[in-house]
Amino acid sequence: MTHIRIVPVLLTALLTGAVLFGGWFGYRHFAVEQPLAVTFAGIEGVTAYDPIVTDDRVTVEITLDGTVNLAEVYRNIREQAGSSLGGRELDLVIRQERNEKLEKIWSSALFTIAQAMENRRYADIPEAARKLEAAHSGLSVETEMDEYNVYLTLKLDGAVKYVVLPRQPAVLGVWPNA
Template identity: 40%
Template sequence: MRIRWIPALVSVVVGVGLLFGGWYTYDQFAVKGPLEKAINKLPDVVDSTSSFDNGAAKVSLTLDEGANLRSVYDQLTNDGASVLKGRELKLDVSGAVSSDELDKLWSTVLFDVAQAMETKTYSQIPAALDKLAAENAGLTVNTEMDDTNVYVTLHKGEAVKYIILPRTPATMEVWNNASKL
């Protein structure tokens, strides 16, 4: 029995083309398309990019100056629920105008916020941020919380910094095995 190389090669190319073409079509129309529609319906979104990696949907948003971070997150999780089912939403949010000054101000209060997150005394977060706002003229702070995240918005002049802090702290796997040594 002799193999016919041209029909075999054509069959492989057509099969691979159908397989990857079907996967690409599914990815574009059933996954990325609905997520992009949900993102485009969000208020105050200036720019966005999204990708899917290892069971997580990564969305980067640039928001307008007066955007409410919690409502944007809620609307994205509700409108994109059909696409996000079983996937973790990793949202990276930045303002249309960022500032090194806001980054420095955030870093000065980061220890207090981290301690409040670790001890789950979330009421200390607005207190620490209000103290920061009182010490820095022109800085306004907005904090909100829901079941999954704490949302912080720092605003000074034209610059805005958005921070999303997950309420479920990440656990370190190393500590689970430390007692076995």
């Protein structure tokens, strides 16, 4: 009967594990995280970013400086980060300080904006923004839209609230009774 030598087996397993996991972490750092860091460092208005990479998704928490056009930041990130994602989906999460006045103003308009989003009546959103500005002195609301999202930026007394509402395309399917 052959006797298995434990030291060479353990060394081989340890070396194999180190190569596999080291390669994975090296790939993730040099092929995904480092190019994303270069991308975010070059985008005006982004003051901080923290990427979290998983197998199918890259989630990046960003902090904006308050003077930036939100839609333009998203557009730049989509264009510049696309090659370094490696087929992963990109999720952006905006870190922002909570301001009670802005939260109260936003909650007062939430039903109108939610109804516009649900019914795909996106032209109602700038009108709701104008009504908010008229009702609240000093409030500035910027609205913009692209094929992916509706972007709102609320500014009041130096505080900023960013809102990104995803546009869900119409889902076509088979009706069960057709």
